[in-house]
Every structure is written in structure tokens, then in C-alpha cells.
Amino acid sequence: MGSFTDTGGDIKFWPGNIVVAEAAVAAGCNFFGGYPITPSSEIAAHMAMLLPRNGGHFIQMEDEIAAMGSVVGASLAGAKSMTATSGPGLSLKLENLGFGYIVEAPCVVVNVMRGGPSTGLPTHPSQADVMQARWGTHGDHPTIALTPSFHQELYMETIRAFNLAEKFRMPVLLLIDEVIGHLSEGVVPPEPGSFEIINRIYSDVPPEDFVPYDTSNGDIPPFRPYFDGYRWHTTGLNHDHTGFPTTIAKDVEADERRHYRKVTEHRDEIDKIEWFLAEDADIGVFSFGSTARAAMVAVKQAREMGIKAGLMRPLTLWPFPNIQVNEWTNQVKKLVVPEFNLGQIVYEVERSVHSDMPIKRITKAGGVPIAPAEILAGIEEVA
Amino acid sequence: MAFDYTPYLRQEKMPHMWCPGCGIGIVVKAMIRAFSDANWDPRDIAVVSGIGCTSRAPGYLNMNTLHTTHGRAISFATGIKMHRPDKHIVVISGDGDASAIGGNHLIHAARRNIDITVIVNNNNIYGMTGGQYSPTTPLGARAATAPYGNLEPSFDLTKLLIGAGATFVARGQAGNGRQLSTLMKKAFDHKGFSFLEVVSNCHTQFGRRNKMADPMNMIAWINDRAKPLKKYEELGESQKDQYFPVGVMHEDLDRPEYTETYQALIDKLAEQQKEAAAAK
Numbered sequence: 001m002g003s004f005t006d007t008g009g010d011i012k013f014w015p016g017n018i019v020v021a022e023a024a025v026a027a028g029c030n031f032f033g034g035y036p037i038t039p040s041s042e043i044a045a046h047m048a049m050l051l052p053r054n055g056g057h058f059i060q061m062e063d064e065i066a067a068m069g070s071v072v073g074a075s076l077a078g079a080k081s082m083t084a085t086s087g088p089g090l091s092l093k094l095e096n097l098g099f100g101y102i103v104e105a106p107c108v109v110v111n112v113m114r115g116g117p118s119t120g121l122p123t124h125p126s127q128a129d130v131m132q133a134r135w136g137t138h139g140d141h142p143t144i145a146l147t148p149s150f151h152q153e154l155y156m157e158t159i160r161a162f163n164l165a166e167k168f169r170m171p172v173l174l175l176i177d178e179v180i181g182h183l184s185e186g187v188v189p190p191e192p193g194s195f196e197i198i199n200r201i202y203s204d205v206p207p208e209d210f211v212p213y214d215t216s217n218g219d220i221p222p223f224r225p226y227f228d229g230y231r232w233h234t235t236g237l238n239h240d241h242t243g244f245p246t247t248i249a250k251d252v253e254a255d256e257r258r259h260y261r262k263v264t265e266h267r268d269e270i271d272k273i274e275w276f277l278a279e280d281a282d283i284g285v286f287s288f289g290s291t292a293r294a295a296m297v298a299v300k301q302a303r304e305m306g307i308k309a310g311l312m313r314p315l316t317l318w319p320f321p322n323i324q325v326n327e328w329t330n331q332v333k334k335l336v337v338p339e340f341n342l343g344q345i346v347y348e349v350e351r352s353v354h355s356d357m358p359i360k361r362i363t364k365a366g367g368v369p370i371a372p373a374e375i376l377a378g379i380e381e382v383a
Numbered sequence: 384m385a386f387d388y389t390p391y392l393r394q395e396k397m398p399h400m401w402c403p404g405c406g407i408g409i410v411v412k413a414m415i416r417a418f419s420d421a422n423w424d425p426r427d428i429a430v431v432s433g434i435g436c437t438s439r440a441p442g443y444l445n446m447n448t449l450h451t452t453h454g455r456a457i458s459f460a461t462g463i464k465m466h467r468p469d470k471h472i473v474v475i476s477g478d479g480d481a482s483a484i485g486g487n488h489l490i491h492a493a494r495r496n497i498d499i500t501v502i503v504n505n506n507n508i509y510g511m512t513g514g515q516y517s518p519t520t521p522l523g524a525r526a527a528t529a530p531y532g533n534l535e536p537s538f539d540l541t542k543l544l545i546g547a548g549a550t551f552v553a554r555g556q557a558g559n560g561r562q563l564s565t566l567m568k569k570a571f572d573h574k575g576f577s578f579l580e581v582v583s584n585c586h587t588q589f590g591r592r593n594k595m596a597d598p599m600n601m602i603a604w605i606n607d608r609a610k611p612l613k614k615y616e617e618l619g620e621s622q623k624d625q626y627f628p629v630g631v632m633h634e635d636l637d638r639p640e641y642t643e644t645y646q647a648l649i650d651k652l653a654e655q656q657k658e659a660a661a662a663k
């Protein structure tokens with residue numbers, strides 16, 4: 001292990017990208033298909049070191065597209081698989097990410113966001129991929145995307161990303177950015193066995209009776225990897241429960257609605273919000289990921305100035321916590337939404353709020369993160 | 384006794400979607416014969432494809448079958464093979480799928496020498512999308528997007544793959560099914576990346592535009608130009624243009640196979656960890 005990762009004690013002083021790799025292996029990840037892209041590359045490098053030591057496989061593919069393809073292929077063969085990239089790479093991965101959704105292949109896709117569009121700002125941070133994460137791949141599909149802010153949380157949220165992927169049989173996105181990926185911070189990796197690991201439910205029917213998308217017992221079809229007696233057809237075409245293509249309108253629609261239900265009907269298991277000084281707040285700040293670190297400081301400073309500010313920090317950004325945001329507006333009088341882009345998630349906040357409550361946008365581009373003072377100024381302005 | 388194809392076929396999926404007389408049927412038949420000759424249990428095979436007429440083949444094969452995105456079959460196959468190196472992985476693909484949109488994956492899988500067999504049904508055209516020219520459409524031939532004749536030179540896929548480092552490269556043709564299954568069996572038996580080009584007919588999209596709308600005419604056109612490699616090499620340079628060589632074009636048994644190399648690394652690291660633990 002590199003010297004920076006070896007503190008000799010329980011506390012590790014790790015860059016976020018290393019935290020992601022370590023946590024992934026702790027979660028049981030045994031396949032990584034990667035492609036170099038800053039600022040995510042350390043995840044691939046660390047996986048290349050860790051995986052063969054744990055009997056797993058790392059491969060650096062010839063491009064981003066292939067990396068995503070290999071991850072879905074490995075998942076269908078039974079692996080817990082992962083890839084990591086940044087905005088331009090996610091753009092390339094989107095088609096095969098959509099394939100992962102339609103065939104219901106559990107996997108984790110990490111996006112260490114940087115400025116954009118296009119090559120944009122390597123390697124400065126941004127939070128400008130949140131809509132790409134939600135709607136980037138074509139067609140209708142649900143999305144689960146997690147946005148941790150702190151390294152200890154990042155460790156646990158990486159594990160949660162795998163758990164959600166396995167539980168709901170779908171790709172899950174872990175959205176961090178260059179700030180979190182490269183920032184070093186103390187982490188105490190939890191003891192193995194002290195945290196929950198969820199593995200996809202295997203079908204126990206004999207091979208000759210196996211139906212790959214059997215939803216007779218719920219919306220999440222029990223899985224069976226290729227081989228070991230089982231053989232099934234998998235296609236990116238809309239398909240019925242047998243896995244074979246169908247163009248029967250009612251079957252296609254029913255299946256697409258089932259995919260949505262995997263997320264919409266399990267919000268209690270997927271949603272996760274951290275609140276900070278929120279219970280009595282008048283000014284509600286909604287912020288996620290690295291910007292929420294600054295927002296937390298700003299909220300504290302506002303409190304010191306006598307302004308009752310509070311923070312709502314979604315760890316699950318998608319599905320968007322629309323109900324929770326709206327409920328909070330029964331208490332807070334104004335909302336402030338700082339995000340490190342020119343205004344993306346604020347549209348979700350706006351459409352979640354069922355009143356004409358003023359919503360203050362704080363947006364930024366250019367690669368220099370939003371400072372606490374900028375958020376504080378926004379809070380003061382509306383207070 | 385007649386050969387029994389049924390263990391390998393999903394008969395309930397018949398009739399197939401291909402045009403009557405399409406070369407893909409010949410390729411699938413040869414594949415099944417070769418699976419049987421290689422003694423491969425269908426439960427231990429994964430056949431992976433991309434998008435196109437040829438890529439619909441897996442749907443009819445009773446094994447693990449994965450119909451992926453356009454051009455990307457080899458990347459999915461690589462993930463499967465890495466996780467299950469003990470299983471047989473075959474990619475079947477058309478010329479557009481494999482050598483245009485999927486060209487990058489093709490050359491890199493060859494370079495890695497990962498133990499996957501790639502079969503390319505080369506009918507010189509994009510069939511499913513309506514007859515657009517592909518990287519293997521002959522210069523001057525007509526296509527939906529080459530109404531005045533194809534202006535682009537074409538790939539020799541076998542040379543491309545030899546250059547990329549494939550350790551088994553062969554070419555067969557749809558006019559000779561028996562030879563095709565023999566070549567496939569050799570490709571399946573090969574440890575490492577194996578590539579088989581099948582010169583095939585799309586009379587519907589290529590033939591119709593190039594005075595060979597009848598499948599038998601087109602297969603004859605292919606069959607008449609095929610020469611066993613040795614005989615082809617004896618031809619004078621001026622004659623070579625009118626023929627193409629068939630047979631095993633290249634075989635290298637010395638290069639290590641990728642998943643075996645990776646397993647050796649896993650074993651070495653495990654050994655080192657054991658030694659380190661013992662020393663403590």
C-alpha cells in the first residue's frame with residue numbers, strides 16, 4: 001500500500017478516491033472495468049492493486065464505453081462490478097449504462113465530477129453532471145444516485161451504493177467531485193461484519209424452470225448468473241419475463257412501469273437525508289456533495305449571527321427527495337439552494353415546493369468551489 | 384444418424400427473422416456443428432452479440448446469450464470471461480458491428496489475447512438498417528449510402544486482426560459450410576483470442592444493388608472466388624485480385640492467454656500474502 005494510505009492505526013488519512021476503492025472492496029466488489037480519466041483515475045489505480053490480492057479482477061479497457069460494457073457483462077456472470085469515471089467519460093458510458101438498466105444488471109458507476117461541457121475543466125471540480133446522471137441515457141428509467149460529502153460517509157455510501165444496486169437489480173451512481181475525490185480526510189474503516197452487505201437474491205428454481213424476469217413474487221426478479229446449469233437470454237430490446245424481445249405495447253409498458261416501481265415503491269429504503277440545525281430553521285439551505293461542506297459552515301456562521309438557518313443534505317439525490325423538501329417548507333420560510341453549476345438541481349427543488357416560497361439560487365461555474373461566505377451572503381440576503 | 388441440432392437450438396423461437404437464403408443461417412448451422420465437435424456443453428457457453436442481422440443469432444441458440452449494444456459485444460464478453468475464465472465465450476457479429484463501431488474493441492481484445500472467439504459474418508454491408516456501405520464494402524460497389532459506388536477502400540479483416548495480435552486468425556465462406564465448421568472448431572479449440580471471418584451473402588441489401596439479388600448467385604460469386612490459402616499464394620499477383628484466401632491464416636501458440644496471466648498474478652499475490660503472514 002502507498003505510504004499515504006498507511007497510518008499504522010485505525011484512522012486512515014485517505015483521498016476520497018482511495019476511500020471509494022477501499023469501501024468497494026469491503027462491500028464485496030470483485031470486478032472493476034476502468035478507463036483513465038482525471039479526476040477519477042486513482043480509483044482505478046487502487047482497484048488494480050486491491051482486486052487481484054482479493055481474488056478479483058481489474059481490467060483497463062480500451063475506452064470508457066468498453067469499461068461500462070465489461071462491468072455489465074461481469075455482473076451478468078455474477079460479479080459485483082464497478083467502474084469509475086468523470087463527466088466526459090460518463091457521457092460515453094451512457095448507452096451501456098442504459099443497457100444495464102434494461103437488463104437489470106446490478107453495478108456501481110462512480111462519477112467524480114469535473115467542470116464541463118465537453119473536456120471542460122480538467123481537473124477542477126463541479127456538480128454539473130447531476131442531470132446527466134438522472135437523464136443522460138435515453139429512454140425512461142429510474143435512477144439511484146448518491147451524493148456523500150464527507151469521507152467517513154463516502155465509505156459507507158459506497159457500500160450503500162453496492163447494496164442498493166444488488167437489492168434493486170440496477171446500476172447505481174455514486175456522484176462525487178474533484179474536491180471529494182482528491183481531498184484527504186480521516187476515515188475509520190469499519191470492521192468487516194459490522195455493516196450490512198446485501199447481495200442480489202438468487203432464484204432457487206431449477207435451471208429448466210428458470211424465468212429470468214420472473215416478477216410473480218414482486219417487482220425485483222430473482223437473479224441467476226450465467227452458467228452452472230443456468231442459461232438465459234439477455235437483450236437490450238424491450239423484453240418480457242422470459243427475457244426475449246417483445247413489441248406488445250401493454251407488456252412493454254408494464255415492464256417499464258415495473259422498472260420505475262423498483263425505485264418509487266421503495267423510497268423508504270432508498271431515500272437518505274442528513275439534517276443540520278434544521279428542526280427550528282427559518283432559512284432552509286438545500287445542498288449536496290462537496291458544496292454541502294461549505295453550506296454547513298455557512299449555516300453555522302449564520303446561527304452565530306442570529307439567523308436561524310438549517311441544512312437539508314440529501315445523500316440520495318436521485319430519486320429526488322421531493323416530498324421531504326415540500327414538507328420542510330411548512331416550517332422554513334425561505335429556501336437557499338447553492339450548487340456548483342449554473343442551476344440544475346434547483347429546478348427539482350422548485351417543482352417540489354407546492355407554495356410560492358422564494359427560492360434563492362446560488363450557482364457557480366469556473367472550477368473554484370462555492371465558498372461558505374458566498375452561501376452566507378445568500379442566507380443574509382433572504383433573512 | 385442425422386446430426387441432432389435440437390440441444391443447441393431454441394426451436395420455439397423459429398421461424399428466424401432472416402431473409403430466405405441469408406448466409407447467417409449457414410454460419411449458425413456451422414457453429415452448432417462446431418460446438419458439438421468441440422464437446423462444449425451449451426450450459427457452459429455464452430454467445431454475445433451486438434446489433435444487426437447477425438447479432439440476432441444468439442436469440443436462437445439455447446445457451447447463455449447476450450444481445451448487447453451496437454459494436455460493444457466484445458467488451459461485455461470480456462467482463463464475462465474475466466469473471467468466469469473457465470467458460471466458453473463466443474462473440475458473433477456482423478462486419479459493420481465488429482469493424483466499424485466496434486473496431487476498437489476488436490483490436491484490443493486481439494492484443495490482450497483473451498480467450499474469446501470472435502466470428503464475423505462479413506456480408507460487406509449494413510443489412511438490418513437498409514444496405515449502407517460498411518468498412519468491408521468493396522471499392523466501387525453500390526450501397527444505399529454509396530449510390531455512385533463506394534468511394535472508400537475496404538478492410539482486410541484477417542490482416543487487421545493479425546496486425547492487432549490475434550493468435551488465431553482464419554477465414555471461411557458461406558459457400559462451404561463443412562469447411563466453416565472445421566475452422567470454427569479450430570477457433571474454439573484455440574487457447575487465446577481467435578478470430579474467424581466468414582465471407583457471406585446479404586443478397587437482400589448488397590446483392591440487390593450489385594446485380595446478385597438471388598442468394599444462389601451471390602453464394603456462387605463468393606464460392607468461386609474462395610481459394611485455399613496455399614493455392615491462393617501460388618497465384619500470380621494479377622490473379623490474386625479476383626480471389627480471396629480461405630483457411631487458417633495465422634496461428635501463434637506461444638503467447639500467453641490473458642485470463643491465465645491474470646490468474647497467475649492472483650496466485651502469486653496470494654502466495655506472497657501467505658508468506659508475509661507466516662513471517663509475522
Ligand code: SF4
Nearest residue numbers: 401402405436510585
Ligand atoms: S438483410 Fe441481408 S444480412 Fe439481413 S437477413 Fe436479409 S440477407 Fe441476411
